[in-house]
Amino acid sequence: MIGLADLDTDMNARPEIYTVWFRKYMHEFRESVEALASRAPKI
Numbered sequence: 001m002i003g004l005a006d007l008d009t010d011m012n013a014r015p016e017i018y019t020v021w022f023r024k025y026m027h028e029f030r031e032s033v034e035a036l037a038s039r040a041p042k043i
Helices: 004-013 020-028 030-039
Strands: none
Touching: 004 020, 004 030, 020 030
């Protein structure tokens, strides 16, 4: 599992391994993803 901060770092460092649609989704729905992540059980 990867945290959002690590995902951001990796997406900036290696954008070519992420689809355009995933990058677009993360950009547009970042707040929603963060809200969901904050409610997810910690593993």
